[in-house]
Amino acid sequence: MVTTAEPPSTTTAATQPPPAGQKPTRPRVLSGVKPSGSPHLGNYLGAIKRWVDAQDQYDNFFCVVDLHAITEDQDPANMARLTREVAGLYFAAGLDPKKSTVFVQSHVPAHAELGWLLNCVTPMGWLERMTQYKDKAAKQGDNRERISVGLFDYPVLMAADILLYQAHYVPVGDDQRQHVELTRDVAERFNRLFGPTFVVPEALIGESGARIMGLSDPTKKMSKSEDLPGQSIGIFDDPSDIRKAIMRATTDSQRDIVFDESRPGIYNLLTIFEVLSGESRPAIEARFEDKGYGDFKKALAELVLDSLAPIQARYKQLMTSGELEHLLREGAERAAPVANETLRHVKNALGFLVS
Numbered sequence: 001m002v003t004t005a006e007p008p009s010t011t012t013a014a015t016q017p018p019p020a021g022q023k024p025t026r027p028r029v030l031s032g033v034k035p036s037g038s039p040h041l042g043n044y045l046g047a048i049k050r051w052v053d054a055q056d057q058y059d060n061f062f063c064v065v066d067l068h069a070i071t072e073d074q075d076p077a078n079m080a081r082l083t084r085e086v087a088g089l090y091f092a093a094g095l096d097p098k099k100s101t102v103f104v105q106s107h108v109p110a111h112a113e114l115g116w117l118l119n120c121v122t123p124m125g126w127l128e129r130m131t132q133y134k135d136k137a138a139k140q141g142d143n144r145e146r147i148s149v150g151l152f153d154y155p156v157l158m159a160a161d162i163l164l165y166q167a168h169y170v171p172v173g174d175d176q177r178q179h180v181e182l183t184r185d186v187a188e189r190f191n192r193l194f195g196p197t198f199v200v201p202e203a204l205i206g207e208s209g210a211r212i213m214g215l216s217d218p219t220k221k222m223s224k225s226e227d228l229p230g231q232s233i234g235i236f237d238d239p240s241d242i243r244k245a246i247m248r249a250t251t252d253s254q255r256d257i258v259f260d261e262s263r264p265g266i267y268n269l270l271t272i273f274e275v276l277s278g279e280s281r282p283a284i285e286a287r288f289e290d291k292g293y294g295d296f297k298k299a300l301a302e303l304v305l306d307s308l309a310p311i312q313a314r315y316k317q318l319m320t321s322g323e324l325e326h327l328l329r330e331g332a333e334r335a336a337p338v339a340n341e342t343l344r345h346v347k348n349a350l351g352f353l354v355s
């Protein structure tokens with residue numbers, strides 16, 4: 001067997017040399033969205049738009065994490081459609097296949113395989129401390145018959161996603177910070193036990209817009225929720241539904257339109273305005289100084305619709321032309337060799353009989 005490249009160094013992301021077998025000139029990022037519902041404004045503003053805006057600074061890998069979607073109840077009748085919707089949004093929002101490798105997680109089998117290998121170096125206790133798991137388990141009444149092993153193991157698969165590509169940075173929302181920390185811990189433990197193998201990644205948490213909240217209950221993150229109609233704005237919703245959801249969004253009984261985190265409803269709407277308009281907070285506050293909530297909501301609805309229109313148009317084109325399938329095939333073909341190279345290093349380090 002011939003080893004052609006040195007394994008990567010194990011210093012932290014900012015100071016790392018290029019990983020094994022690759023020569024990126026820019027730091028690498030990897031992130032993903034789970035296709036567990038139709039994509040909404042929170043996915044776009046909190047994640048995808050930020051990836052698009054920073055595309056020229058990084059060596060980019062973005063996947064649709066369908067293997068994560070099956071950790072909770074998932075209707076097989078919807079899986080493929082939702083995966084296409086999220087992938088379609090990636091491209092329609094502006095991820096450029098010349099600059100970004102975009103693919104579906106399950107199309108690159110190395111994710112599941114590294115997930116297994118990392119399972120065997122991850123202590124149970126680390127996963128038992130994950131707050132997302134604890135919250136989701138609590139929602140099921142901590143009933144062990146209703147929570148899958150996959151849900152418990154979710155962060156290890158996420159670590160595999162990141163470490164396979166030797167990513168330096170992981171742009172995610174604040175709620176994923178703990179999972180990126182776990183990824184670092186797993187990488188460091190592996191490197192210590194089996195020799196330098198993985199780049200130790202860092203989370204990139206955005207400022208404004210990192211966390212878009214729901215419109216009906218602005219204390220909860222925006223998500224598609226059956227019990228809270230109007231909580232999310234679907235990227236592909238009809239304009240009239242989008243207008244309605246914004247006009248009905250929960251605010252408060254005060255009047256002034258200012259960025260005040262203690263008023264979650266109006267703060268969230270202003271944040272959406274800020275991220276979409278690119279205007280400064282003082283400029284936005286000045287713009288609505290003597291206006292009421294109704295006027296502000298109308299302006300916000302128009303801004304949201306104007307921002308989504310070109311995305312929706314591009315999306316339609318992609319979905320009906322067969323272009324999406326072609327792009328995703330190409331993406332997986334580019335991702336797989338990078339992932340397989342890391343996997344080969346990992347199996348070597350663990351002492352497997354390499355074929």
Ligand code: TRP
Nearest residue numbers: 030031032034065068158161162
């Ligand atoms: N857990 C992430 C979320 O819910 C999705 C995800 C899976 C992810 N694998 C990833 C994000 C790898 C970044 C990198 O948002």
